[in-house]
Amino acid sequence: DVQLVGSGGGLVQPGRSLRLSCVGSGFTFGDYAMHWVRQVPGKGLEWVSGIGWRSGNIDYADSVKGRFTISRDDSENTLYLQMNSLRAGDTAFYYCAKAEGSYSGYLFDSWGQGILVTVSS
Amino acid sequence: QSVLTQPPSASGIPGQSITISCSGSNSNIGTNYVYWYQQLPETAPKLVIYRGHQRPSGVPDRFSGSKSGTSASLTISDLRPEDEADYFCAAWDDGVHTPLIGGGTKLTVL
Numbered sequence A: 001d002v003q004l005v006g007s008g009g010g011l012v013q014p015g016r017s018l019r020l021s022c023v024g025s026g027f028t029f030g031d032y033a034m035h036w037v038r039q040v041p042g043k044g045l046e047w048v049s050g051i052g053w054r055s056g057n058i059d060y061a062d063s064v065k066g067r068f069t070i071s072r073d074d075s076e077n078t079l080y081l082q083m084n085s086l087r088a089g090d091t092a093f094y095y096c097a098k099a100e101g102s103y104s105g106y107l108f109d110s111w112g113q114g115i116l117v118t119v120s121s
Numbered sequence B: 001q002s003v004l005t006q007p008p009s010a011s012g013i014p015g016q017s018i019t020i021s022c023s024g025s026n027s028n029i030g031t032n033y034v035y036w037y038q039q040l041p042e043t044a045p046k047l048v049i050y051r052g053h054q055r056p057s058g059v060p061d062r063f064s065g066s067k068s069g070t071s072a073s074l075t076i077s078d079l080r081p082e083d084e085a086d087y088f089c090a091a092w093d094d095g096v097h098t099p100l101i102g103g104g105t106k107l108t109v110l
Helices: none
Strands: A003-007 A010-012 A018-025 A034-039 A045-051 A058-060 A068-073 A078-083 A092-099 A108-111 A115-119 B009-012 B018-023 B034-039 B046-049 B063-068 B071-076 B085-093 B098-101 B105-109
Touching: A003 A092, A018 A034, A018 A092, A018 A115, A034 A078, A034 A108, A045 A068, A045 A078, A045 A092, A045 B098, A058 A068, A078 A092, A108 B034, A108 B046, B009 B018, B018 B085, B018 B105, B034 B063, B034 B071, B046 B063, B071 B085
Parallel strands: A010 A115, B009 B105
Antiparallel strands: A003 A018, A018 A078, A034 A045, A034 A092, A045 A058, A068 A078, A092 A108, A092 A115, B018 B071, B034 B046, B034 B085, B063 B071, B085 B098, B085 B105
């Protein structure tokens, strides 16, 4: 079975940085695109960033472009999200999600547990 | 602006069928696969329909998906109390080259 286990969340002050990690198992990690999706408690889902097979494609939502960096280490089956210059509006649960295919056109077929990031002074 | 539009709420009684709509455009639903997710309270989203009408293993056949032009629908037949959840549609958008996710529909089973 596919498993995605996220970590790295917590309480951080505005302007500071945080790095989220997501370890995948039960599938050939390097063969699939991976994404980060966030959700403010009680609100809808917002796609944050995606990275394709062998990091061939990388995209960001306008709301995080220039502040967040997505990366992957296929040898460690791990997806990362480096979040810099954090703002109160970045407070949310962050989900890592495995895509159904290599990138374009294929969306999420498995999700990790939510990682809570709270940005507050 | 590329968006997927869902009704914010829907309701039904046990045993009834309910359909949730998702309206998009040619650059997303019109040309790409549609995915539907169920999110129970305090849990991660779960895929219930992929590629428009396919069901992952373990998802009851009470769940079905369809698409017509630039709109898609999720139908849940024989509604059960455990179906009460938020449902989100999603599709890749060729214009912005990113995934789009609908605003979600809160389904209440009366």
